[in-house]
Structures are given as structure tokens and as C-alpha cells.
Amino acid sequence: MDNLVHLHDPFADHIPEQVEHWLARLPGAIQIRLNGADAGRTRALVTLLHGNEPSGLRAVHAWLRQGREQIETQLATNLVLILANVEAARTPPLFHHRQLPGLRDLNRCFRAPWTDAPGRLAQSVLATLVECGPEAVVDLHNTSGRSPAFAVAAIDDARHRTLAGMFCNHLIVTELRMGALMDSAETLFPTLTVECGGAHDPAAHQCAAEVLRRFGSRPSLFSPQPATGTLHVFHNPVRVELAPGASVSFSTEQPADVILDANVQARNFGVTMPEERLARLRDGQAGLLSVRDHRGRPVFGELFRISDGYLTPRLPLRLFMATDRADIARSDCLFYIARAH
Known part of the structure; x- marks a missing residue:
């Protein structure tokens, strides 16, 4: 559990039709690197920090099943995909455990100390992100209850508002620091948490798939975009x-x-x-x-x-x-x- 495994070629073996079967076959927490049109830029999408939030995993699984050639023609830049809390997600009952019983919440571990297994995994995720130097990071989640999709950021600026507006109509900006990925990565690269909706809501799965598609394919993340609706911003x-x-x-x-x-x-x-x-x-x-x-x-x-x-x-x-x-x-x-x- 302590380190990300680099899944060098996710297409080498047949990817099962059922996401549950694919999850069972994964070696643990993984990173997948895909090539895009502009090899000089990289974006990163992190998901499954909580094992009971499957929409991001479902989106990645469905997307990868298209095959390498189809995917890489869609990508504007290189893309790093990180599936973090695989063990919690597949510990019975499936997609029930936020974190493994008895361990800390992984999304509260992105600051020292790094002495336990979740801390070391969080450190490995951060090290991977620093090494690939993304122009932006999206951290994809489900909400704990029924909810419209919304985004959360640690800084209120034009970049984060533009990113949030790509995916939803609500942005929460918070100065509360709890050791989340969003907190630690913020000084290094723009980082946006996107909450897609409830874990069992088909609309949340569709939202996650659309976030992945838009984030991977848009040529420029921060240039002004046509308005898709009013972005409502809530502070602290x-x-x-x-x-x-x-x-x-x-x-x-x-x-x-x-x-x-x-x-x-x-x-x-x-x-x-x-x-x-x-x-x-x-x-x-x-x-x-x-x-x-x-x-x-x-x-x-x-x-x-x-x-x-x-x-x-x-x-x-x-x-x-x-x-x-x-x-x-x-x-x-x-x-x-x-x-x-």
C-alpha cells in the first residue's frame, strides 16, 4: 500500500468489461502515464483517495477500454492518472470503506508525519506529481450524500475559477487546511477538487467521465472559455x-x-x-x-x-x-x- 505502482502498459492485457473485475486485478495503488499531442506539457488526475467513492475509477476504467490509439488522439497533453486507495475500495464490502479499518483517512495525510502506511502512500502520490510537473491537477471525488457536482479550491483566482467552470456551477474556496491533497499541492501547481455527486448516482458517474474527457482534451485549460452558466463561489x-x-x-x-x-x-x-x-x-x-x-x-x-x-x-x-x-x-x-x- 505504501507506494504507487507504475502500470507501464495498461493495454497489454485485456481490460475486463466489469470495473469490479479490473479493480480486483490491479497491483495496488497505481499511476498510468499516457502520451498526448503536446509532449512538453502534462496534466494529472487523481481519484479513489477514498475507497467508497467509485465514480472516478469507473470513468478511468471506461475510458481506458477505448484503447491506446483512441485515447491518445484525444489528449491535448500528456496525462498522468493516479488511482490511490485501491485496497480500501476492494476490501469487502466493495466500495464501502472510506479508508482501511484502523488506518487514517488518506486525504488527511498529505503533510508530515509520513510514518504510517497512508502517510507513505500520500508522500508517494506527491512525489509522483512533483516529478511529472503538471500544469494542473484535478482530484476527483464523490460526495458522502446526494448532491449536485461542485468544486473546491484552496485559492480563489482566475485559474481555479476557469478550471471549476469547465466542470460545474459551484466553487467552494476554503482556507481550512486539513492535510488534503489540495492543501499540499497548492503551492506547486493549480489543484482543484471536483465532487461529482453521490457515490451511487449514475449522474455522478457521467459527471466523472465528462470531467476526465474535458480535462484531458481541452488544448488550453486557463484561456477564457464560452460561458456555460454562472459560477457561484462560496468562501470558507x-x-x-x-x-x-x-x-x-x-x-x-x-x-x-x-x-x-x-x-x-x-x-x-x-x-x-x-x-x-x-x-x-x-x-x-x-x-x-x-x-x-x-x-x-x-x-x-x-x-x-x-x-x-x-x-x-x-x-x-x-x-x-x-x-x-x-x-x-x-x-x-x-x-x-x-x-x-
Whole structure:
């Protein structure tokens, strides 16, 4: 698991029709290098940093099945493809584990220390990117719940806005640094995370395929493009997490400290108005949640109030990345929020 394997010729053997069969045959985390029209430039696409987010893998698999000649005539530049958390993805049940049980989230490991297996794999991914010197990196993900596609960047500039506008209509810009690939690579090359939508949504698979096609084939990534719609930009959404030791569920039939609205993921990118209930808190305790901005400042009271034991917005809020999986809500976060505008 510790290092990327260079799959020198992915076309040497027949690529199975089923993505699950191809995944089972992979030697582990891999990199694939393909030649394009301009050999002096390289782009890189990273996916499967989380084993429960298969849309990027499905897109790469379907694309490679076209064959070398068909693919390389489409590519504007050289392209490096990285499939990272192969072991987590194929550990039963298939496409269920965000990371291998007992190990750190790979997309929180792109900064020192590099002492464990996920850290060493993250270091290997970074070393590969530095060595190939891409003009841009796209990190392709699925959202934890149902959601429209959106992009995330660490810097708000014309390059990142142009890249995001190629793929979707929403861009989140955050100064929060958590050890994600986007954080560490940002000082080296433009890096954009693209969240394609829910892991089991066919539209998300189609979105991932389109991201790969556009990213690989467009002659110039950063020249002005015809407008495909308005790009809505949101700055520094606040991360809402469980307090240490708190429990979470989505049903009153499963008692927990925090019982989230069962349909909370349907609120992604919509506006939640004051007095709408987001969660029930045991004994109305605000301390069951950690609500801090990107500087670490507690902002619960600015954004929320507790009414009859329920968490409600104090002002119109827009939610992102809400999930219906308790394990992800517990290990990562409940959702992100921004003031609606």
C-alpha cells in the first residue's frame, strides 16, 4: 500500500468489461502515464483517495477500454492518472470503506508525519506529481450524500475559477487546511477538487467521465472559455462536527446524542431557513457539536440556536456535504455551512 505502482502498459492485457473485475486485478495503488499531442506539457488526475467513492475509477476504467490509439488522439497533453486507495475500495464490502479499518483517512495525510502506511502512500502520490510537473491537477471525488457536482479550491483566482467552470456551477474556496491533497499541492501547481455527486448516482458517474474527457482534451485549460452558466463561489464554509465522544444517528429509533434529520442530505446546496430543524440534540446541549470557522474560532452562537431541543439556523444557511451515513458523519463531519447569498 505504501507506494504507487507504475502500470507501464495498461493495454497489454485485456481490460475486463466489469470495473469490479479490473479493480480486483490491479497491483495496488497505481499511476498510468499516457502520451498526448503536446509532449512538453502534462496534466494529472487523481481519484479513489477514498475507497467508497467509485465514480472516478469507473470513468478511468471506461475510458481506458477505448484503447491506446483512441485515447491518445484525444489528449491535448500528456496525462498522468493516479488511482490511490485501491485496497480500501476492494476490501469487502466493495466500495464501502472510506479508508482501511484502523488506518487514517488518506486525504488527511498529505503533510508530515509520513510514518504510517497512508502517510507513505500520500508522500508517494506527491512525489509522483512533483516529478511529472503538471500544469494542473484535478482530484476527483464523490460526495458522502446526494448532491449536485461542485468544486473546491484552496485559492480563489482566475485559474481555479476557469478550471471549476469547465466542470460545474459551484466553487467552494476554503482556507481550512486539513492535510488534503489540495492543501499540499497548492503551492506547486493549480489543484482543484471536483465532487461529482453521490457515490451511487449514475449522474455522478457521467459527471466523472465528462470531467476526465474535458480535462484531458481541452488544448488550453486557463484561456477564457464560452460561458456555460454562472459560477457561484462560496468562501470558507464552516465545518460542523460531533464533539469528542458524542454519538450520531438518523432516526429516533436509534437513540444517540445527535439525531440528524433523516433527509438532511436533500438540503445540500439548498437554503435552510431559520427555525427549520436540522437535528435533535440530547437535552438540548450545544456542546455536543463543534462549530468552528477556518481560523478555529467557535461560531455556534452566530449561526445556530437551540429551540425545544432542536438545532435550527439563526439565519438562512446553505449546507454542503451532508451525508446519510452515520460512520462518515462520526469520523469526518456532519456537514459544512455557509451564509446563504
